[in-house]
Amino acid sequence: FLLRLFPLREHGMNLRAKPLTCQEIEAFKKSKEVMERFIRAYQLMLRFYGIILVNQRTGELERAENWTERFLNLNRFSHNNLRITRILKCLGEMGYEHYQVHLVKFFLTETLVNETLSNVKRSALDYFLFTIRSKQKRRELVHYAWQ
Template sequence: MQKYRCDYPDLCGQEEDDRRMPNLQFFRGQRASSPDGVYIEDFHNNWYGKYSKLEAVHSYIQWVFHLQERGMNYQAKELTKKEIEAFLEDETVKKKLVKSYKLMLDFYGIQMSNDTTGEVRCTNNWRDRFDNMDRHTHNNLRITRILKCLGTLGFPHYQAPLVRFFLEETLVKGKLYKVKESVLNYFIFAFRDQQQRRELVKYAYENYEAKHEFV
């Protein structure tokens, strides 16, 4: 998380293979993911609401939410600095990232209520989806990845509403017991803006029941 917040300083000066830009090609629909062979349009059109598939398949998340680090799918490529620059200038691929984000929110029982601010709320089937998150804790890693990707590829303003949502659901409403520790130890720290981190830590402390255990 520290390397992420510092924009991966250990990558500075490394040579990048910028000729193919595989991650950008994927979002532009010019190549499929590997090993699944899924194009981004297929993912959006055929995977939405397919909860069993989204849960069981573990190789798509590294293609849909790129980072400058390795994930569990070693056939996915790390995001490069040049790709980030190109991505931030391409409104079409940025819209596809938002569409992917909304698809995953639905998988978690969440929906975006404001596309401008990134505010989110529960969907009608949130109980079933929350139960899935409590039963399959690897989704905590996926959410951490999604938050970091949003911060890297032009949507840092979407991070705080989602983390605030999880803090409220876990600390205030007492839901998502198996997500709580990840919210406190990882989700909060997926912000490069120190002030945002401080505000969320303060909110978490104010709503943490056993304050003497908070640190």
């Protein structure tokens, strides 16, 4: 179901899933209803991971009340890292680059500073960071990661 909630312009693991076209992305962006549903899907996945969207305008995130239980799941099952990468890429496609930055910084903080997601660390550094479209924001996050 994640392929449908967070479609990409590239082929994923399911070769039968048709990649999005640029025209489809633009049509999605013009539809208020589609974009509202997209944000609801994003919030649903965040809750599954133990995260809440605090501010829809900025994309600010924080731990949910059930974060301990959900982080255990994230640490236990590495396939979630592929799903998070897909979500990050889709955020960029749909014009939510500022959401990308907050989500990547959240995972960098939890892996490097709080040390709560040790099994997500490699994906955060090797994949999540490089989904950020803005070179400047990506540089800032790389600098944050290596402080």
